[in-house]
Amino acid sequence: MKFPKARPASPATRALQVVPPSGPTAWLTTFTAGAMTFLCVFALALSLASGRLADRWSQALAKTATIRLSAPIEQVQVQTDAILSVLATTPGIASFRAIDDAETRLLLEPWFGPDLPVEALPIPRLFEVVEGADAYDSEGLRQRLAAEAPGAVLDDHTRWRRPLAEAAERLRLLGALSIALIGAAMAAMITLAARAALATNAEAIRVLRLVGAKDSYIARAFVRRFTLRTLAGAAVGAAAGMAGVAVLPAADAAGGFLTGLGFSGSGWLWPLALPPLAAVVAFLATRRAAFQKLREMT
Amino acid sequence: MIAFENVAYSYGGGDLLADVSLRLAPGSFHFLTGPSGSGKSTFLKLAYAELLPTSGSVTLFDRDVKTLSRDDVARTRRRIGIVHQDCKFLDHMSLAANMALPFTVSDRESDPQDMDDLLGWVGLKHLADALPPQLSGGERQRAALARAVIVDPDVILADEPTGNVDWEMSLRILTLLVELNKMGKTILVATHDLNLIRQAKAQIQARVLRIAKHRVQLAGADL
Helix, strand or coil: CCCCCCCEEECCHHHHHHHCCCCCCCHHHHHHHHHHHHHHHHHHHHHHHHHHHHHHHHHHHHEEEEEEEEEHHHHHHHHHHHHHHHHCCCCCCCEEEEECCCHHHHHHHHCCCCCCCCCHCCEEEEEEEEEEECCCCCCHHHHHHHCCCEEEEEEHHEEEHHHHHHHHHHHHHHHHHHHHHHHHHHHHHHHHHHHHHHHHHHHHHHHHCCCCCCCHHHHHHHHHHHHHHHHHHHHHHHHHHHHHHHHHCCCCCHHHHHHHHCCCCHHHHHHHHHHHHHHHHHHHHHHHHHHHCCCCCC | CCEEEEEEEECCCCCEEEEEEECCCCCCCEECCCCCCCHHHHHHHHHCCCCCCEEEEEEEEEEEEHHCHHHHHHHHHCEEEEEEECCCCCCCHHHHHCCCHHHHHHHHEEEHHHHHHHHHHCCCCHHHHCCCCCCHHHHHHHHHHHHHHHCCCCCEEEEECCCCCCCHHHHHHHHHHHHHCCCEEEEEEEECCCHHHHHHHHCCCCCEEEEEEEEEEECCCCC
């Protein structure tokens, strides 16, 4: 009788076979991965949308500024001329204009009705300033206005912009935190499932150790299984989530905050990254659980 | 090959084995005997690093088992064929796949011709595709022996290999072990079957180790 001689082989599939087929609970891993990824798509959409919102608010408000002139009646025309000449000589301003009475009436109409006698009221005059490509020095402008037209107040909207941008920024942070929590919860769930699978197969693992299997070999079988399961579940979850976001009714300007919820352009690539990311999480979680569990055996 | 030096092992409630010193020389054939619960299985487990000695040192292939990493233990076991009393198969895989397991787990492939020869040697060719639970006790024991020798180990450790089989089958298994010993393998068989030991002594130069009062002693020719 001869003893068999060893021959190298591609062992990937056989490594899977040495662990007994999983029971009916195997689909739970796939399901959970799918559900988690589905939720993650929305957290991602929220995060990206609030990011865009923050940018948009900051930009739109940063581009324009308002100058308010409150002066005694006889001073108004003098100071208006002064303001216009100051603006004309300030670098970094793309355009500026005085808002006339008709437009002022239009602005106030929602509050005071259409018949408001604007001329008779001490309503401040407004000037709209649009920033050029190079930002103007708002502090310098403020000082020059104070010197030339004491009744003028420059409002560059920082007061409005900051809390809005902060709120959007916070929202984006919450979205990111949700994604991290979903990832951690998925890792925890997969760890539990993997540990259960390892415990169920303790006898098979003992046999494998007896015939000289290394920990890495035994772990490989479990890691592959859980990684593939998670990948499949996450792919379905991501697809469903993306479909869900895609069919969200497109809210117009009236939607306000909701306007931007969804992905735009290259943003659609982000949810595509979720299934591989979920697989990586599953890989690391199972691997860690397997080596921990194996160290308890001889 | 396998050496014990002042080895003691205790499960917590006093020593099960104490003051054990012996060497298994290459090519030797040893029986290990003693009453049930005297520590035969424990002795074997110490010899394949399933258990670590409480004190003293066990040396496998010139390396102290306490210095072996888990991967070293795995590599060492590829040089030791182990036949368990309860065989230990993977029940979802065919007999042939179970026999090839030592190759599979070391990412190697067994030669189909050699596998065929080995199945013929243990008389299980017709059962290659059967699942382990479908086999009889004797068939399982022979399959376990075939699996133990498939990677051409230097040492074969057998724990009650004839424990669950009739006398005729015991003799067949003994014959296989004797053949392996004649090919140069070091053999250690734990058994409480004295008839089996007598039968072996008629065929081969076998030594008998007896566990009594926690000590392992070389028995005389008084069997």
